[in-house]
Amino acid sequence: MDFSAFVDRLRSGASPDFPADANTLAFAQKLDSQDQLRHLRDEFVLPTKASLKKKALDGSLPGQVAHNGTNGTESGDATKPCLYFVGNSLGAQPKAVREYVNAQLETWASVGVNGHFTTMANSPLTQWQDMAEQCSRQSADIVGASPHEIVVMNTLTINLHLMMASFYKPDAKRHKIILEWKPFPSDHYAIESQIVWHGLDPGKSMVKIEPDDNGIIPTEKILRTIDEHADDTALLMLPGIQYYSGQLFDMPRITAYAKARGIVVGWDLAHAAGNVELKLHEWDVDFACWCTYKYINAGPGAIGGAYVHERHGKVEWEDGADKPSYQPRLMGWYGGDKSVRFNMDNKFVPTPGAAGFQLSNPSAMDLAALSGALSVFAKTTMRDIRSKALVMTAYAEFLLDQMLEETKDDATALFTILTPRDPLQRGTQLSVLLRDAGLLDKVTRALEENGAICDKRKPNVIRVAPVPLYTRFEDVLAYVQILRSALFLPCTV
DSSP states (O other): OOHHHHHHHHHTTOOOOOOGGGGSHHHHHHHHHHOTTGGGGGGEEOOBTTGGGOOSOOSOOTTSOOTTSOSSOOOGGGGSBOEEOBTTTSOOEEHHHHHHHHHHHHHHHHHGGGGGTOOOTTOSSOOGGGHHHHHHHHHHHHHTSOGGGEEEOSOHHHHHHHHHHHHOOOOSSOOEEEEESSOOHHHHHHHHHHHHHTTOOHHHHEEEEOOOTTSOOOHHHHHHHHHHHGGGEEEEEEESBOTTTOBBOOHHHHHHHHHTTTOEEEEEOTTTTTTSOOOTTTTTOSEEEEOSSSTTOOOTTOOOEEEEOGGGGOOBOOTTOSSOBOOOOOOOGGGBOHHHHTTOOSOOOBOTTGGGGOOSOOOHHHHHHHHHHHHHHTTSOHHHHHHHHHHHHHHHHHHHHHHHHHTTTSSSOSEEEOSOSSGGGBOSOEEEEESSTTHHHHHHHHHHHTTEEOEEETTTEEEEBOOTTTOOHHHHHHHHHHHHHHTTOOOOO
16 A cells, blocks of 8 residues: 555545554655655754754754854764654744745845835845735645735734634623633633633633543534533634644534534634644634644744634725724734825724734744745645645554554553544644653653654653654654653564
């Protein structure tokens, strides 16, 4: 069976049915040879085992010779890229980011304030005031929306607050927000504070959906919760992918079900954008927000994105009116239409579409980094990224399952995979719950000593993310072999 056959099976929800020799280097390299995205690995700078120990800047990048002639010249494994399986926390650095940021720095140094209105020849960037719009166009395929429905601004939690300020309008009848029981803390804080801001009691207005015993929240349970609270719920806000378990929610079905009951629907796509295929406009989502430093790879704390359905972005003028009607929102001057933005008067006329929800002049430096990261996505499609991710995640699961099979006679399982087994209910992540809490530090230390990086969540979970843009199947095999050794199991290769 070849790579495309594995994709077809996984897209249908079936098991990939890997052969008996799938745990060999030859098999992993065969999959790599059939990978249509393998060239994209060259678009990234990956840390090396040596660079991970770096404590001072020396002018070098991983694998390069330092300006002072030291470092970067180690031989052997030290100069090989590490196994970077933590893109669900911070993506690896695209080479284009440096190029785009340097272009912005040269523009700023050369023309100063005129960079707001000057598009420089030989630059990958447009003039500063249009860079957010440029990033919106580059993001369209990633979230499944028109550029008109996307705005790049601020960071994730700020954007969640801005969207709730516009779309959460509690009244005597509808005041509840439906959320998951344990969202990323920032989401919980944002929702709770919005409820308190409106003078309401979080104990009465927050409806938390708890998972089953296996840590998963079934779609049917979400739908039952919606039915139970439909008459007094103002907003449903869930993550596209649950950060801890890696569960991918059935966004189209949940959205349609809630909206049919008069509930506004918003999604936090922090772990979904750049990871799975999204069709926000087609699914009729009201709003969504995402960060860009995980699977989109724009850098730590990078500028975020928001989606607003086109019906909420309309700016309409009635005959004889001196101001238009539009979706209420918190206002700022950069949300004003460019045709009147620099009039410097107090008559707010929003830019039609999601851009009208902007507040301040966004950082050109942040936009340059994001535009560079997004340029990598222009070399492929989200469908191809998702196809590889399906196979790669299933391959990691297969190798992990081999360890469970070898230790099946143990009184307690060596570990448990928290992430759903159904490939259509997960993204590019497997959350592994270790048997003993004391193993976490020992395992992560062993991984890091061997140049294998992952994300840990205390007391005993590691989250493994084989991001398809820069990860090889050979890397997945090597990573699991290191994990085997850390768990005191014999190597199989």
